Structures are given as structure tokens and as C-alpha cells.
Amino acid sequence: MEYLRMLGAVVWKDLVVELRTRERFAAMAGFTVLVGILFNYAVDPTVVDPQGIAAGMVWLTVVFGGMLGLGRTFHLEEDEGAFQGVLLSPIPRDALYLGKVVANFVLLVLVTALVFAVFGLFFGLSFGRAPGTLAAVVALGTLGFVAVGTLFSAVSARTTMGETLLPILVFPLLVPVVIYGVTATKSLLAGIPAAEVEGNLRMLAAFALAALAAGAILFRHVVEE
Amino acid sequence: MEHPPESSGDASPAPSAWAPVADRRPVLEAWDLVREFGPIRAVDGIGLRLGEGELLTVFGPNGAGKTTLLRILAGGLRPSRGEVRLRGLRLRAGDPAWHRRIGVLSHQSFLYGHLTAEENLWFFGRLFGLTDLKERIPARLEQVGLLERARSRVRTLSRGMRQRLALARTLLHDPDFVLLDEPYTGLDAHAAAVLRGVLASLKDGRRTVILVTHNITEGLEMADQVAIQVRGRFVFSGQRCQVDAATFDRFYREQVEAAG
Amino acid sequence: MSRNLRWSALVLGMLGTAGALALHWMVFFWVPTERTMGVVQRIFYIHVPAAWVAFMAFGIVALASVGYLWLKDERLDRAAVSAAEGGMVFTSVVLLTGPLWGKVAWGTWWTWEPRLTLTLLLWFIYLGYFLVRSATENPERGKRFAAVVGIVGALDIPLIHVSVQFFRSLHPPPVVLKPEGPTLDSEMLVTLFVGLGAFTLLFFSFFLFRYGLEYARNQMVRRGTPSEVPGLSGGLS
Numbered sequence: 001m002e003y004l005r006m007l008g009a010v011v012w013k014d015l016v017v018e019l020r021t022r023e024r025f026a027a028m029a030g031f032t033v034l035v036g037i038l039f040n041y042a043v044d045p046t047v048v049d050p051q052g053i054a055a056g057m058v059w060l061t062v063v064f065g066g067m068l069g070l071g072r073t074f075h076l077e078e079d080e081g082a083f084q085g086v087l088l089s090p091i092p093r094d095a096l097y098l099g100k101v102v103a104n105f106v107l108l109v110l111v112t113a114l115v116f117a118v119f120g121l122f123f124g125l126s127f128g129r130a131p132g133t134l135a136a137v138v139a140l141g142t143l144g145f146v147a148v149g150t151l152f153s154a155v156s157a158r159t160t161m162g163e164t165l166l167p168i169l170v171f172p173l174l175v176p177v178v179i180y181g182v183t184a185t186k187s188l189l190a191g192i193p194a195a196e197v198e199g200n201l202r203m204l205a206a207f208a209l210a211a212l213a214a215g216a217i218l219f220r221h222v223v224e225e
Numbered sequence: 226m227e228h229p230p231e232s233s234g235d236a237s238p239a240p241s242a243w244a245p246v247a248d249r250r251p252v253l254e255a256w257d258l259v260r261e262f263g264p265i266r267a268v269d270g271i272g273l274r275l276g277e278g279e280l281l282t283v284f285g286p287n288g289a290g291k292t293t294l295l296r297i298l299a300g301g302l303r304p305s306r307g308e309v310r311l312r313g314l315r316l317r318a319g320d321p322a323w324h325r326r327i328g329v330l331s332h333q334s335f336l337y338g339h340l341t342a343e344e345n346l347w348f349f350g351r352l353f354g355l356t357d358l359k360e361r362i363p364a365r366l367e368q369v370g371l372l373e374r375a376r377s378r379v380r381t382l383s384r385g386m387r388q389r390l391a392l393a394r395t396l397l398h399d400p401d402f403v404l405l406d407e408p409y410t411g412l413d414a415h416a417a418a419v420l421r422g423v424l425a426s427l428k429d430g431r432r433t434v435i436l437v438t439h440n441i442t443e444g445l446e447m448a449d450q451v452a453i454q455v456r457g458r459f460v461f462s463g464q465r466c467q468v469d470a471a472t473f474d475r476f477y478r479e480q481v482e483a484a485g
Numbered sequence: 486m487s488r489n490l491r492w493s494a495l496v497l498g499m500l501g502t503a504g505a506l507a508l509h510w511m512v513f514f515w516v517p518t519e520r521t522m523g524v525v526q527r528i529f530y531i532h533v534p535a536a537w538v539a540f541m542a543f544g545i546v547a548l549a550s551v552g553y554l555w556l557k558d559e560r561l562d563r564a565a566v567s568a569a570e571g572g573m574v575f576t577s578v579v580l581l582t583g584p585l586w587g588k589v590a591w592g593t594w595w596t597w598e599p600r601l602t603l604t605l606l607l608w609f610i611y612l613g614y615f616l617v618r619s620a621t622e623n624p625e626r627g628k629r630f631a632a633v634v635g636i637v638g639a640l641d642i643p644l645i646h647v648s649v650q651f652f653r654s655l656h657p658p659p660v661v662l663k664p665e666g667p668t669l670d671s672e673m674l675v676t677l678f679v680g681l682g683a684f685t686l687l688f689f690s691f692f693l694f695r696y697g698l699e700y701a702r703n704q705m706v707r708r709g710t711p712s713e714v715p716g717l718s719g720g721l722s
Contacts, residue, residue: 005354010352082334
């Protein structure tokens with residue numbers, strides 16, 4: 001109970017700060033919309049069928065845009081050394097990590113929804129017959145992404161290379177999320193029934209669970225000196 | 226430990242003014258603390274004995290490892306060697322039980338600029354597992370004279386107010402061991418006076434306090450024990466007696482020069 | 486201790502080198518040419534043992550990293566970084582020999598053959614391991630971060646493996662030939678096992694030499710001034 005209260009306080013704090021600064025969301029939202037515009041010129045939609053490549057576009061945009069926000073997860077803490085204060089409190093380190101993951105997850109899900117909406121509008125996509133399953137694919141994929149990204153954002157923020165290191169650490173690890181996320185999304189956008197992507201959903205869930213467990217255990221070794 | 230200063234010349238306080246650390250039953254003890262950062266020893270074999278309600282001031286030039294010492298005592302940094310005990314509780318870095326008993330005030334406020342004063346205290350109160358925050362927060366804000374600014378975002382507060390709020394955060398969970406790291410840095414005379422008043426109220430005979438500073442006047446004021454740290458070591462430590470700041474200042478400089 | 490270490494490293498190194506020489510002789514003069522793939526298939530006796538060592542090394546990195554985070558024993562970190570460096574060398578061998586073969590066998594330098602892809606990703610995880618190690622001011626922090634990369638990487642590799650296989654099942658590769666070719670005859674098998682043995686010995690020889698080097702470097706750091714010690718933070722030196 002106390003564990004959940006502590007975790008909740010971290011989520012609340014991160015989201016309130018984000019709501020007031022809108023720094024990370026604005027960066028990610030702006031980035032993703034602009035990428036949509038660039039895609040229009042990079043992949044001429046009058047030649048290529050956008051419905052066919054939409055899944056890849058959406059996921060890559062989310063992953064690249066998400067790096068902007070995830071990379072700054074711990075920057076809001078650095079001002080006035082607030083994170084040191086947090087680390088000197090008795091909150092279990094796994095609760096701290098999971099709280100950060102939840103807050104990042106909320107943020108990233110909003111960004112992903114925005115990407116789907118904007119790309120749907122720009123390229124006239126239809127979202128298939130199973131929007132619920134599509135939402136589950138997006139949610140599980142994003143959760144795995146955020147779980148890995150939050151852990152390594154804590155790592156990279158504490159190196160001399162900073163955020164530039166984050167993609168190098170995270171992208172190789174994200175291959176399963178991209179593969180299962182993109183293939184499932186592609187099937188669903190093509191109108192294939194939801195039952196066919198069940199395997200993908202299971203793998204995305206497995207990835208997210210493994211990443212959360214690893215992050216919760218290892219976070220302590222990242223933040224404690 | 227080092228010897229009391231020699232009495233030769235007027236430069237140093239008389240030896241009789243310095244007694245060895247008293248044999249009162251200590252509540253905080255540390256033995257042979259060492260912390261290495263690669264090849265550098267930031268803390269190099271420091272020991273402490275503090276009685277109930279005692280205040281120790283650690284003086285030292287920049288880079289002497291004072292902050293590292295505090296971070297170890299705060300449970301935020303694992304010592305490479307050595308042991309610390311607070312009322313029998315053995316320090317293990319990252320131990321929640323240790324964190325619950327310790328309050329840390331640094332020259333950084335450890336506050337979130339985008340949250341209000343109240344919200345900051347609420348957040349940290351939750352992290353400390355406190356449940357009576359409704360009563361506790363106004364009481365602490367009152368104590369540091371910030372009740373009327375409870376709803377102000379911290380970034381709109383002056384440096385002095387922030388430092389007072391940071392003090393309220395430090396004392397929120399009623400720690401019985403308080404660590405102060407250069408708390409006066411960047412404060413104007415008025416803010417420093419207010420802070421000094423609140424810090425003086427910390428000396429209620431129950432709380433054990435360690436203050437780290439390089440400001441002689443402020444450091445000497447409330448000290449029961451003083452220590453001088455240079456290059457990771459205590460080159461001097463003893464019970465504080467009646468000695469004026471100017472004399473101690475001279476002594477301090479001698480010690481730093483001799484060791485540096 | 487360090488003398489024993491040096492001797493073991495030397496002996497393993499000599500055995501490994503002898504094995505590798507024997508392997509090359511066998512590859513060039515002894516083993517029969519595979520019927521469908523021709524001469525280029527012979528690179529397989531280098532390629533497969535290198536891949537085996539690369540992945541085994543990463544297993545050692547992960548185990549030593551878990552141990553290091555748990556016990557904070559410097560020796561385990563030294564073991565992890567030594568294994569990672571050896572592993573990176575053999576991963577590079579895999580990535581160099583794979584396309585050489587691919588060009589002849591498949592007519593293209595690179596295909597998204599799942600095992601080759603997995604090895605490429607492994608190479609990048611190793612890269613992250615070394616980058617993070619050298620990108621901290623406090624060497625102890627770099628060691629911890631590298632250990633985290635090693636552990637998460639090792640946990641992720643099976644998932645990456647499954648996912649790239651899954652991806653190929655959706656998109657069959659342009660060429661039907663499988664890297665193993667048809668069943669191996671006994672001379673081929675013997676050659677392969679000589680390769681596995683030789684490379685494993687070589688790896689452990691590298692590993693011990695590197696371990697000793699890391700130890701010596703730590704000793705030097707302890708005694709001397711840090712500026713005199715090249716590559717203090719233990720990067721890709």
C-alpha cells in the first residue's frame with residue numbers, strides 16, 4: 001500500500017511537471033507531425049500505397065520521437081538536484097523506476113495516438129476492423145519501449161555522452177518490439193481479423209514484462225553510487 | 226586523531242581550550258571511512274563520535290571531500306571501506322530505514338521548480354511514507370515562515386525562501402540526524418539570518434547535526450565539536466571551546482597550509 | 486597468481502594457435518568441397534566457430550555482470566570486460582566472413598538472414614557496452630552501467646532471435662540455400678569441431694591475457710597518476 005502511494009507520488013509529480021512545462025510532449029508532438037509532413041515528400045503517396053507502409057512509418061516515428069522525450073526523463077530532475085533528494089528518501093528504487101515508467105507510458109501513449117490521428121488524416125488511412133486489438137498492440141509495444149527507454153535514459157543521463165548515447169543503447173534492444181509491433185499493425189490496418197495477431201500480442205507482452213522486470217531490478221544499480 | 230595546536234605564539238588557541246572528544250555515549254559513530262573514485266581518495270580514513278544533540282562542524286577548503294563525506298553519511302554513496310552506526314543501526318547504502326532517520330539540506334534545494342511549495346512537501350512527504358501530511362505541511366511551512374507562500378511555485382520564490390523551504394523538506398519527516406552541506410551558499414544577509422534562526426532551533430538536544438562549511442563564523446557559532454578536513458582526512462578534530470572566530474580562522478589556515 | 490595467469494594464457498594461446506593452424510590446413514587441403522555451394526562453403530569452418538565463441542562470450546559477460554552488480558568484486562568486472570572484448574573480435578569475424586560467403590553463395594553482400602542479423606545486433610550491443618564504459622567520469626559508474634547493458638542485452642538476445650526468425654517466416658529470403666548446406670559428412674564434422682575447439686581455446690587465451698592486462702592497469706592507476714595511464718576508463722583500447 002505504502003509502495004503504491006510512493007509509486008503514485010512519482011507518477012503524479014512527473015505528470016504535473018509535464019503538464020506545466022509541456023516540454024517533452026511539445027517536442028515529441030511537434031517532431032512527429034513534422035515527420036508526417038516529411039514522409040509525404042519522401043514517400044510519394046500517389047506512387048506508393050500509404051496504407052501498405054503506414055505501420056512502418058507510424059512505429060518508426062513513435063520510436064524516434066519517443067527518444068526525444070525519454071532521453072529527457074531525468075533532466076527535469078536535475079534542476080536544483082531534486083533527484084538527489086528523491087534518492088535520499090526511502091522510496092524503493094523499483095517503485096521509483098516503475099513510477100517513471102508509468103508517467104512516460106502515459107506520455108508516449110498520447111504521442112502514439114497523435115501519430116495515428118495525424119498520419120490517418122495526412123494519408124487517409126483506415127484503421128481496420130479491430131481498433132481494440134490495434135490499441136492493445138500499440139499499448140503493449142509502447143510499454144516495452146518505455147520500459148527499456150526509461151532504464152537506459154537513466155544510464156545515458158549519467159554519462160558524458162548524454163542523450164546521444166541513448167539510441168545506440170536502445171535501438172538494438174528494440175528490434176522485437178518493432179518487428180512484432182509493425183507486423184501486427186500492418187495486418188490490422190490491412191483488415192486482417194484480430195485473432196491472427198494474437199501471437200504478436202503475446203510476444204509484445206512477454207517483451208514488456210521482461211523489460212519491466214529487468215528495469216525494476218537493475219535501476220538500483222544505475223542510480224545508486 | 227591529531228594533536229591540539231601548540232601554544233607557541235599568539236596565533237593559535239591555547240591547548241587548554243581544546244579537550245579531546247568527550248566520552249559521552251555516542252549516538253552516531255563512524256570508523257575508518259574511505260571512499261575512492263578511481264585513483265582518487267575523496268574520503269580517506271575518517272572517524273566520528275557524536276553524542277545525542279551534538280552538532281559537529283566540518284571545515285575544509287574546496288575539494289577536501291566534505292560533500293563526499295556527507296553523501297556517505299546520508300546513505301547516498303557507498304563507502305569503499307568503513308562503517309557507520311546511528312543508534313545501533315548500521316548504515317547500508319540505499320537502506321530505507323536509514324533514509325527515514327536522516328534529513329539532508331544541501332546548497333542545492335532538491336526541490337522541483339514547477340511544483341508549488343506545498344506540492345513539493347507533499348511529494349517528498351509521500352516518498353517518506355508520511356500519512357499526516359495535511360497537518361504536517363502547514364506546520365513546517367509555518368516554522369520556516371513560508372505559510373503564505375504555500376501555493377507559490379518554487380521557481381517564483383527567492384533564493385532565501387527556497388532554502389527555507391528546503392529546510393522544511395529536510396525536517397518534514399522529523400529526522401533525528403541532520404546533515405547540512407553549505408546551507409548558507411548564495412544567501413543574502415537577511416535570508417542567512419532567518420536560516421540561522423531556524424537552524425538554531427534544530428539544536429533541541431535531541432537531534433544530532435553535522436554542518437559542513439568553509440565559513441568560519443557561521444560554522445563555529447553552534448558547534449559542539451569541530452573538525453578540519455583537508456584532502457580527505459581530518460587533520461584536526463576536537464571539542465569546541467570558547468575561542469573567537471578570528472583566532473580559530475588563523476588556526477584553520479595554519480592547519481590547511483600544513484596539510485595541503 | 487598473475488604468473489599462473491600468464492602461463493595459462495600462454496599455454497591456451499599456443500594450443501589455440503596450433504589448433505587454428507591445423508584448422509586452416511584442414512580447410513584448405515583436407516576437407517572435401519561441398520557439392521552445391523562449392524569452395525566458398527569452406528569459410529563456414531571459420532564462420533560458425535567464431536559465431537559460437539561470440540555468443541558464448543556474451544554469456545560470460547552477462548554472468549560476470551550479474552556477479553559484479555551483486556558482489557561488487559572488481560575481478561568479475563575484469564572478467565566481463567575481457568570476455569566482451571574477445572566477443573567483439575569474434576563477432577566482427579562473423580560479420581566479415583558472413584558477407585564474403587553471401588556474395589558468392591547468394592549473389593549479395595548482405596541478406597537479412599536471421600542469424601547474421603542477430604550477430605549484427607549483438608555487435609551493436611557490444612558497442613554500447615564499451616561506449617557506456619568509457620563515457621563516465623567515474624570509472625566505477627562506467628563498470629556498473631556496462632554491466633546493466635550486458636545483462637539486459639543477454640536477456641534480450643533470445644527475444645531478438647525469436648523475432649528475427651519470425652520476421653523471416655513472413656518474408657522468405659531470396660535464396661533457398663541454408664548455411665549448413667545438406668547434412669555434413671564426417672570429415673566436415675571433424676573440421677568443424679577442430680574449429681570450435683581452436684577458437685574456444687584462442688578466446689580463453691585472449692580472455693586471460695586481457696584479464697591480466699586489466700589487472701595490471703588497475704594496479705598502475707592505484708599507484709600512478711591517472712594521466713600517465715592510457716585508456717584509464719577501459720574503453721575499446
